[in-house]
Amino acid sequence: MLELSARAAAAAVASGELSSRELFEAYRERAAADRQAGSAGLNCFTWVAGPAPVDGAPAPLHGVPVAVKDLFCVQDVPSQAGSRILEGYRPPYTATAVARLRSAGAALLAKTNQDEFAMGSSNENSAFGAVLNPWDRTRVPGGSSGGSAAAVAAGLAPWALGTDTGGSIRQPAALCGIVGMKPTYGAVSRYGMIAFASSLDQAGPLTRDVADAALMLRHIAAADPCDATSLGLAEVADPTAERLDGVRLGVAEELSGEGIEAGVLEAFGAALRTAEELGAQIASVRLPHAPHALSAYYVLAPAEASSNLARFDGVRYGLRAEGAEDLLSMYTRTRHDGFGAEVKRRIMLGTYALSSGYYEAFYGRAQRVRTKIADDFAAAFEVVDFIVSPTSPTVAFELGERTADPLAMYLSDSCTVPMSLAGVPAISIPCGLSAGLPVGLQLAGPAFSESRLLDVAHALEGALGFDSGAARA
Amino acid sequence: MIDHEEALSVARLARLQLADQEVEPMARELSAVLDHIAKIGELDLSDVPPTSHVVEISGALRADEPRPCLPREVVLSQAPAADDEGFLVPSPQA
Numbered sequence: 001m002l003e004l005s006a007r008a009a010a011a012a013v014a015s016g017e018l019s020s021r022e023l024f025e026a027y028r029e030r031a032a033a034d035r036q037a038g039s040a041g042l043n044c045f046t047w048v049a050g051p052a053p054v055d056g057a058p059a060p061l062h063g064v065p066v067a068v069k070d071l072f073c074v075q076d077v078p079s080q081a082g083s084r085i086l087e088g089y090r091p092p093y094t095a096t097a098v099a100r101l102r103s104a105g106a107a108l109l110a111k112t113n114q115d116e117f118a119m120g121s122s123n124e125n126s127a128f129g130a131v132l133n134p135w136d137r138t139r140v141p142g143g144s145s146g147g148s149a150a151a152v153a154a155g156l157a158p159w160a161l162g163t164d165t166g167g168s169i170r171q172p173a174a175l176c177g178i179v180g181m182k183p184t185y186g187a188v189s190r191y192g193m194i195a196f197a198s199s200l201d202q203a204g205p206l207t208r209d210v211a212d213a214a215l216m217l218r219h220i221a222a223a224d225p226c227d228a229t230s231l232g233l234a235e236v237a238d239p240t241a242e243r244l245d246g247v248r249l250g251v252a253e254e255l256s257g258e259g260i261e262a263g264v265l266e267a268f269g270a271a272l273r274t275a276e277e278l279g280a281q282i283a284s285v286r287l288p289h290a291p292h293a294l295s296a297y298y299v300l301a302p303a304e305a306s307s308n309l310a311r312f313d314g315v316r317y318g319l320r321a322e323g324a325e326d327l328l329s330m331y332t333r334t335r336h337d338g339f340g341a342e343v344k345r346r347i348m349l350g351t352y353a354l355s356s357g358y359y360e361a362f363y364g365r366a367q368r369v370r371t372k373i374a375d376d377f378a379a380a381f382e383v384v385d386f387i388v389s390p391t392s393p394t395v396a397f398e399l400g401e402r403t404a405d406p407l408a409m410y411l412s413d414s415c416t417v418p419m420s421l422a423g424v425p426a427i428s429i430p431c432g433l434s435a436g437l438p439v440g441l442q443l444a445g446p447a448f449s450e451s452r453l454l455d456v457a458h459a460l461e462g463a464l465g466f467d468s469g470a471a472r473a
Numbered sequence: 474m475i476d477h478e479e480a481l482s483v484a485r486l487a488r489l490q491l492a493d494q495e496v497e498p499m500a501r502e503l504s505a506v507l508d509h510i511a512k513i514g515e516l517d518l519s520d521v522p523p524t525s526h527v528v529e530i531s532g533a534l535r536a537d538e539p540r541p542c543l544p545r546e547v548v549l550s551q552a553p554a555a556d557d558e559g560f561l562v563p564s565p566q567a
Contacts, residue, residue: 092547186528199526228533229526295510306487313488315560320553327565328488336490344489348503351487352475365513367523372516374524406502407509423527447527 001026002472006064006158006212010105013063020063024107025051027065030156031110042132042141044151046070047078047111059105061219066106067157069148070114070128072098072203073192081194082114082144084127085338086318095192096227097161097203097220104219109157113147116340117309118168118196120144121412124403125342132399133176134471135437139396142172142412148206149176155472159207159216163193165200166297167391167416170428173206174391174440177430177468179457180206181213182416184447185423186231188217189224197304198229200297200420208468210429210458214239217450237451239458245279247456249443250384254290255415260393263434268390271431271441274463275388285380285387289372293418296373298410299353299366300421305343306350312338345406370421377422381446386456389415391428391440419444427457430466438466474504 001023004012012018031048034041045067068074071081073091080086094102102108115125123131123146131146133139134154141150145162149172152160162169164182173180181204188203195201205216214236223232249272256268272282314320314334321337324330339347353362380387393414402409419426424447431441441460445453475483480500484491491499546557554561 089551092543092551186530225535229528229530231528231530289516292513292516295513298506298510299513310488314553315562316548317551318553324563327563329490330563331488332490335488336492339489344491345499345502345506347487347489348480348483348499349506352483352503352507355483355486361514362510364523365516365518366510367525368518368521369513369516370524371521372518374527407505410506410509 002155004158005208007215009158010061010064014058023063024065024109027109027157031067034156039129039132042134042150042154042156043129044113044131044147044154044156045110046080046082046113046128046147049109052107061101062105064106065109065158066101067110067112067148067151067160068098068108069145069160069162070111071118071163071194072161073194074098074108077108077111079111079194080127081118082116082126082128083338083340083343084319085312085334089317093192096189096224098192100220100222101161112145112151112160115144115146116343117194117305118144118163118165119305119342119346121167121171121409122397122402123147123172124399125340127340130399133396135177136396139398139437140175142175142392142396144168145206146172149173149178149180152176152206152208153178153468153471159205159212161203161216161220162206163201163203164420165196165301166420167413169204169206170416170426170440170442171392171412173428174430175396175438177438177466177471178206178208179210179213179427179429180204181217181427182419182425183217183221183233183450184425186229187221187233187450189222189227189230191224191226195308197301198308199304200301210239210454210461213427214454233448233450236454239454241455241459242462243279244275244456244459247280247386248384249275249280249282250285250380250387251282252285252287252290252380252387252389254287255389255418259411259414260390264390264392264394264439267432267434267439268441271460271464272388275460278459278463283384285384287376287380287418289369289376290418292369293373293421294410294414296366296369297417297421298349299362300370302346302350303353303363304350306347306354309343309347342406373418374422377424385445386453387444389442391415391442395434395437395439415442423447425450425453427453429457429461430468431464432466474507475500
């Protein structure tokens with residue numbers, strides 16, 4: 001039963017072939033064992049549910065366990081966004097995306113480990129310790145949704161909910177050999193997600209296959225009165241396509257040339273040939289401002305973060321430094337003790353970029369670059385239906401390899417950040433192996449093109465026939 | 474690009490204490506990232522409007538009607554220090 005996709009598990013429960021209680025318990029035992037083992041396991045989880053009878057009326061996802069990234073607030077369940085500063089926090093309310101999955105019948109299995117406040121590309125910046133990649137335990141799973149990706153790849157959860165600000169669903173999905181999708185900005189409510197960069201944050205699925213991604217997206221996407229920027233999606237269809245006749249795929253040299261390692265380019269090239277065999281037309285497109293996306297992102301995201309993270313001051317929740325004599329030193333010491341090194345770096349970067357005298361040179365300019373990047377995508381989608389690229393410039397790198405050099409870590413997101421700035425949807429599917437490690441293929445489409453995007457990904461997935469078994473061995 | 478003094482000044486703005494040995498590495502790492510970011514200074518962006526948000530929504534206001542909020546004791550239950558009335562903090566003046 002652990003081999004079943006979420007969709008197949010839901011169907012087996014609905015038909016009575018499978019007991020929802022047995023299904024939940026099988027996953028719960030595995031997740032609890034991983035939590036217990038810490039770094040002797042994969043360290044995927046920050047919290048695992050207790051034995052819970054799955055009851056209630058039949059529902060579309062009845063009894064299907066779901067793992068949820070730690071930064072989603074769940075009422076009375078520890079929710080720390082991977083940070084020490086939220087130690088002991090048990091939210092008094094539940095995030096909309098989680099509430100929607102639950103009301104469709106899904107059962108909360110666990111909270112997943114992540115980079116602190118979703119800042120990172122390796123899941124090494126966590127108060128709960130690093131997550132290990134199930135393909136090779138000496139390597140990172142990617143981040144920031146690294147616990148979600150590793151858990152799904154290793155078969156410790158049927159599927160997981162993550163968030164993506166600059167690549168935090170797609171990049172770990174690629175490095176762990178699973179499917180990860182960042183929906184159009186606004187498709188899914190951000191209510192109850194502990195905020196990183198509010199104009200970029202978006203929740204989405206990490207799953208074993210494309211059909212499961214469509215299924216989760218269908219249940220989480222909706223306009224929500226609690227998030228004024230949420231719009232929802234039109235009905236997400238089940239992906240069924242097996243051919244790509246007439247589909248125009250654009251290859252942007254800015255995302256698939258310089259800086260991409262040879263083994264990744266090889267797998268990417270082979271996937272393009274597969275797409276052609278399925279009937280797709282491959283064309284070159286330009287995204288002239290994509291090389292500046294990372295710079296703009298590392299102004300805008302830290303600027304928003306420095307503002308969003310101002311609320312962690314030891315007053316209302318979580319950690320408070322002991323023994324401070326006055327209010328200001330209580331704030332500054334709590335934040336010193338509670339935040340990890342990368343979070344401090346980004347708060348400092350954002351505060352600097354927003355400070356008097358630098359605002360226009362950094363924040364103002366970055367917002368204008370963002371306009372140019374969105375214009376680049378709009379122009380490209382005039383001539384092609386979707387843009388394809390590698391998801392990550394490299395396969396999973398070694399633990400510790402990039403922790404001493406923040407810039408090297410930031411470059412992990414060079415292929416995923418442009419779509420985030422433009423707000424367009426993108427999906428990563430596994431397309432092959434390089435040196436025994438998974439390579440991700442990214443497909444991006446115009447805003448709200450999710451159903452067509454999933455269909456194209458489904459056709460490619462079928463033809464590529466990626467075997468993820470090694471990660472569950 | 475960022476020196477010791479500037480790092481301390483930004484840390485004060487960010488309400489973040491930095492230990493003495495943390496200042497120099499922070500200044501160095503920020504400078505390296507800012508050097509990279511400075512490339513956007515090369516672009517001609519004079520006629521380009523800024524994008525603060527990709528979703529075109531305006532006036533997304535709810536009806537101005539009173540409705541229940543979380544009970545006070547529930548909210549205060551998460552605080553490191555509270556009494557029945559509100560959050561407790563050290564005095565602003567030591």
